[in-house]
Amino acid sequence: MTKPELTLYLAAPRGFCAGVVRAIKIVEMALEKWGPPVYVRHEIVHNKFVVDGLRDKGAVFVERLADCPDDRPVIFSAHGVPKAVPAAAAKRDMIYVDATCPLVSKVHIEAERHSQNGLQMVMIGHEGHPETVGTMGQLPDGEVLLVETAEDVATLDVRDPERLAYITQTTLSIDDTAGIVAALKARFPSIIGPHKEDICYATTNRQHAVKQMAPDCDALLVIGAPNSSNSQRLVEVGAAAGCPYSQLVQRAHDIDWRALDGIKSVGLTAGASAPEVLIDEVIAAFRDRYDVKVEMVETAQENVEFKVPRALREPA
Structure with a gap:
């Protein structure tokens, strides 16, 4: 049977940002340097696929510093922590690494x-x-x-x-x-704002790409986790920009194919903590059902890179 034709608009930039790449690398390097287990306070980034992969390598994810033993390294997530947390770790003489996005x-x-x-x-x-x-x-x-x-x-x-x-x-x-x-x-007319916008480049770039393609799409799928703020915002931006069906999915098996019945075009993007392998998985799922033509919608190029902390670059 002939597959229906579908145009898949693929946003660029999409997926991992420099802060997420750095945070994941910090956990991987800590595991290499100190061996498992390495404790991570909160999900290192908000993506189940990423967290599960690191857990398989020996990372242990906890919500409180109190759940970490004194004699194992602990990493603070990319989202940042209150000042009291590293102070408490220092008081316990713990090895800790801060993966807060710069x-x-x-x-x-x-x-x-x-x-x-x-x-x-x-x-x-x-x-x-x-x-x-x-x-x-x-x-x-x-x-x-x-x-x-x-x-x-x-x-x-x-x-x-x-x-x-x-x-x-x-x-x-x-x-x-x-x-x-x-x-x-x-x-408050006297209120002072930041010298440079606090909303990060990656959030801004991904939203701009969605705004550009949303009016041309019958549906928009954002690959990301429900607890990922930047992913949820992409769904909202797509809807506000005129896309009639804008949804968040974690994996290809989350796609509601009945809701997409009869569509001719789909926009596809991913939140800043979603890896490219999940985007490839979704594209493959569409190719199984449709005769897909992929069109890139590129609104910016990113070449940002953040160094990992010195403690991980030095030998054990």
């Missing part, structure tokens, strides 16, 4: 600098997300106020409206964040 660390440094200058911080982010928890945990309680929506700005109770600065989670929707920033500036 672009998240930049936000941490920014928050500390503003605080030292006497400013109270407003953080735009998602409550409970590990990156938000880690960033707010860089300063004492009460020094960072969280807003999730433009509506939240109206109820902010600040210490001094003339002494404020704002920072953002690195994986937010560019458009949604712009609306919150506008609300902050309208209510």
Whole structure:
């Protein structure tokens, strides 16, 4: 039987960003240097396939430092941790390696600098997300106020409206964040923003690619984990840009083929913690069912690379 024709628009950039590549490499190098088990506080990145692969090599994933023994190395995830966590590890004389993405660390440094200058911080982010928890945990309680929506700005109770600065989670929707920033500036005209946008290059690039292809797609599939903020934002961006069916899938077996019945074009992208092998798996699943023509939608080229910590580059 003849397969129906389908155009598959493949976003570029997509998938792994430099911070994710670095974080995974840190776990792999730690396993090589110290042998298993190596403990990782929280999922190193938000992707089950990646985490399961590292677990098979000897990584042990825990949610609390208290669940780690004193005599084994521990790695802090790419999302960052509150200051109290490395302090507690140092107090226990643990070997620890910080895999926080350098672009998240930049936000941490920014928050500390503003605080030292006497400013109270407003953080735009998602409550409970590990990156938000880690960033707010860089300063004492009460020094960072969280807003999730433009509506939240109206109820902010600040210490001094003339002494404020704002920072953002690195994986937010560019458009949604712009609306919150506008609300902050309208209510607090003196508020200071970051020198350079806190939303990271990878989040920005992936959202731009989705915006460009979404109007031409009958459906958009984003490969990523449900707890991946940047992946969830890609789904929302696709829907807002005009794609009638925008969905998150973790693997090819998650695709709802009945929902795609009769379609002629599909956009395909992946969150920053999803490996290329999962994209290849989804493309193969489409080729099984359709006569596929792949068209690349490239909106940027990425050549960013982050070094791993010196502790891992030195011999044991």
